[in-house]
Amino acid sequence: MSEAGTTERVLRLLGLLQQRPVWTGPELATRLGVTTRSIRRDVDRLRALGYPVNATQGVGGGYQLGAGRALPPLLLDDEEAIATAVSLRLAAGGTVTGASEAAVRALTKLDQVLPRRLRAGVRALQGAIATLDGHRFEVDAEALLLLARACRDTVRIEFGYVDLAGAATRRRTEPYQLVATGSRWYLVAFDLDREDWRTFRLDRLRDPRITTLRFSPRAHPPAVELVQRAISVAAYPEPVRLLLHADAETVRRQVPATVAVIESRGPGRCLLEAGARDPAWVLLHAARLGHRFEVLGPAAVRELAAELGRRLAEAAGPSTSH
Structure with a gap:
């Protein structure tokens, strides 16, 4: 041959x-x-x-x-090459410090070796994609990898942490999993000093250090659900609780997971829990979903719902029906 x-x-x-x-x-x-x-x-x-x-x-x-000490050239088919190029384009607007620059470099290298028939299609896709970055909370890529290794190897980690009020503490934890919500990264870990599961925002985490102490994994709650409840409910002093006359899956399609926790209460009924600095916003958004609902608590929110109802009825003016 x-x-x-x-x-x-x-x-x-x-x-x-x-x-x-x-x-x-x-x-x-x-x-x-x-x-x-x-x-x-x-x-x-x-x-x-x-x-x-x-x-x-x-x-x-x-x-x-297998995996080697150096990264040899990859062999990609047409679909894989296009998917990689588009993914790198989106990663250029990501939340990991340094990843944006690395994604741009990798995208440049990929563009140099793409066949002409694919390069035009990839560039058309890239030109059609725009990202609305908003306010990003960047985390250090090395710290992210360190925490991921600690989760994988089941070794304790220690780090400094600054909470929402600005108080700085030192934490000793057993790391379980990293969770990304889109704009932020969270570490789910068992806090050894508080003897409970906690979620930590990575952009508030300082000087993480892997120890030599291994641990046996504990029975744990689902990491994604723990983060969801932490950011949508537990972060507020008293969440609003509503009983909606709709299936849980229907409401989950209407309400982002970062906004509220939805639990089924049987066919055609579900519980919505959401925190907010102004409970009126929760009531108004619930009303816009188009389902009947009841305010379960707190009592002050039931009173607020009645007051909002009176205001809206007045705003509509006198009834024209006979």
């Missing part, structure tokens, strides 16, 4: 190895129309280029593309 043919086959082999975790030699030979001996030679060629291809013997063995 010519050198060009061999190169094409090696690239096809690399593409197959990237598609699934393990391939046997006979499977690869059948897919590429060659002998298993040729597969062994092609694997050696990939290794020489820096691709860490692992080989295991026996039942369940085969060839596997």
Whole structure:
């Protein structure tokens, strides 16, 4: 076979190895129309280029593309290349410090090697995409990776933390999971000094340090639900509780998860809990959903609902019906 043919086959082999975790030699030979001996030679060629291809013997063995000390070139098909380019474009407006610049550099490199047929399509997509950044809360990329490793390795971490009131404390925690809400990152962890689960905003976290103390994972609440309740309900002194005459899934499609907690109360009924500095906003938004609802509490909010109802009735003027 010519050198060009061999190169094409090696690239096809690399593409197959990237598609699934393990391939046997006979499977690869059948897919590429060659002998298993040729597969062994092609694997050696990939290794020489820096691709860490692992080989295991026996039942369940085969060839596997592993992780190496350096990042070799990736082989992307058309759909993967377009998806990567668009994702990098969106990452350029992200919330991780340094990631925007890294995304721009990676996007530039990708653009240089894209085939002409794809480059025009990718640029058209990029030109059509705009992001409304608003107020972003950036977090340090190294700190994010450190916390992720601590969650993975189940080791305790210590860090300084500044709460909403500006008070600074030092925390000792068992980290569980990182949660991103779009504009902010949160760490869900068990606070050893307070003996309870806590959520920590990463932009308020200072000087995180991994200790050498491992821990056994505790029974834990779902991290996403814990963060949702922390930012939509627990952050306020007394949340508004409404009983809506609608299915929970219907209301969840209407109300962002960062705004309220929705719990089913049977067919056609659900509980909405939401905090707000001004409870009137919760009542007005609930009224706009288009469902009947009742105010369960607090008592002051029931009185407020009655007052708002009187004001709205007056604003509508006298009834014209006879």
